[in-house]
Amino acid sequence: MRHSRWFLAGVTVLVTAPAASAQAPADSLAVHWNAGAADCKVNPPAPLETHAIGAGTYILRESLCATYEAPFMYLLIGSDTAMLIDDGDVADSAQVPLVRTVLSLLPAAGSSRLPLLVVHTHRHLDHRAGDAQFVSVPNVEVVGYDTASVRRFYHFTDWPNGVAQIDLGGRTVDVIPTPGHNETHVSFYDRNTTLFFSGDFLLPGRLLIDNTDAERASAKRVAAFVRDRPVRAVLGGHIELDTAGATYSWGSHYHPGEHVLAMTKADLLALPVATAAFNGFYGRSGPFLMINSIRVLIAExxxxxxxxxxxxxxxxxxxxxxxxxxxxxxxxxxxxxxxx
Ligand SMILES: [Zn+2]
Ligand SMILES: [Zn+2]
Structure with a gap:
């Protein structure tokens, strides 16, 4: 999120939300993530949590005490390359040992380890501050986060139209442009697991929309993409709701009773109708709380x-x-x- 926190402080709303599962069986997406702490100086949690979803797929999350953004990151391992989607909000590896953790999860490749590609859902700092940890690390390529770099790397010739692919070796990931929250935003669909990684485009929380027209077009684009494809789950960049559907206050390091991370294909298919009804300022439609943060800032x-x-x-x-x-x-x- 990053860019629009303070002026929404205190905005707490209830939205329709499914109940969360408290326990997470092996390979389940219903992980009970650490809730952070009311006082992070007292017994702070581990700065980084890692959860495996089957072989070669990991969810990582920076703790709420390391950063209130508590962003999620995703590691997908193919036979030739591994790919990290987003690298979080913390540049200092002494504070959050992201690079060491990710490298430890990579399988060996000969005398070395598998090459790693670091990509971003979008340019907001809470999704790319960790770039600093990967600088000068051998066998790691960090993709640029500005619009020109995104277009160039994925070979988009008609941005934001078209779908690109990344071949990780026996594992193809589709890249779908999803600007609206931010002009650089892309989402990822892993064909092997049928997981859809949505960044801040769709998450259990506030959908901050900078460009309504772009958001509506992205919602249609994604709905058309997933309509005839299986989607096990939609995994976003943050959790901002509790199990009752209320938003936590901005900047909170404590999320008791957090909502589950996973959203659904039905949510993706419902987005075009929801965004079409959005007044470009503030609105709710089903489980979606949509806010144009720039306009709210001006109004405030x-x-x-x-x-x-x-x-x-x-x-x-x-x-x-x-x-x-x-x-x-x-x-x-x-x-x-x-x-x-
Ligand atoms: Zn974010
Ligand atoms: Zn963002």
């Missing part, structure tokens, strides 16, 4: 300005009344001296 700035003007006007009225009561000129301007 205008409201704040109006409150300040009203306060100043009230102070002027009070001062004038007091001066009038004391027989002083209400303007505060002294009358000119009499002429002789």
């Amino acid at each position: 700035a205008i409201a704040l300005f109006a409150v300040l003007v009203a306060l100043i006007a009230a102070v002027i009225v009070v001062v004038r009344r007091r001066r009038a009561a004391r027989g002083l000129p209400v303007t505060g301007v002294q009358p000119p001296p009499p002429t002789v």
Whole structure:
């Protein structure tokens, strides 16, 4: 999320949400992630959690105490290459040992280990700050996060149309442009596991939409893509809801009773209708809470300005009344001296 936190502080809403599973059997997506802490100085959790989903697929999450964003990252391992989708919000490997953890999960390839490709769902810092940990690491390629780099790397010639592919060796991943939350956004579909990695395009939380038209087009594009494909689950970049469907406050390091991460193909198929009904400012449709963060920011700035003007006007009225009561000129301007 990153770009739009403070002005939405205190916005807590209820949205329709399925119940979460408390326990996670092996290979289940219903992982009970660490809830963080009300006071992270007391018994802070491990900075990074790792959960395997079958062979060669991992979910990683930075803890809520390491960063309130607590972003999810995904490691997909093919026979030739491994791919990390997003690298989180923490640049310092002493704070979150992302690079060491990811490299330890890679199988050996001869005397070395499998090459690693680091990609991003989009350019927001909470999805790419970890790039710094991979600088100068042998056998690692970090793909650029600006729009030009994204288009060039995936060979998109008609952005945001078209679907690109990455071949990891016996494992093909489709790359679908999904701008709207951010102009660089892409989503990934792993054909082997049929998992759909949606970043901040779709997650159990606030859908922050910077460009409504782009978001609507992305929703249609994705719905058309998944309509005739199996989707085991949709895995996004954050969890911002509890099991009752209420959002946690912005910046919270404590998420008691967190909603499950996984969303569904039905959610993806419902997005076109939801985004079509979005008024471009703020709206809810089924499980979706949609917010244009830029417009909300402008509206809140205008409201704040109006409150300040009203306060100043009230102070002027009070001062004038007091001066009038004391027989002083209400303007505060002294009358000119009499002429002789
Ligand atoms: Zn994010
Ligand atoms: Zn974002």
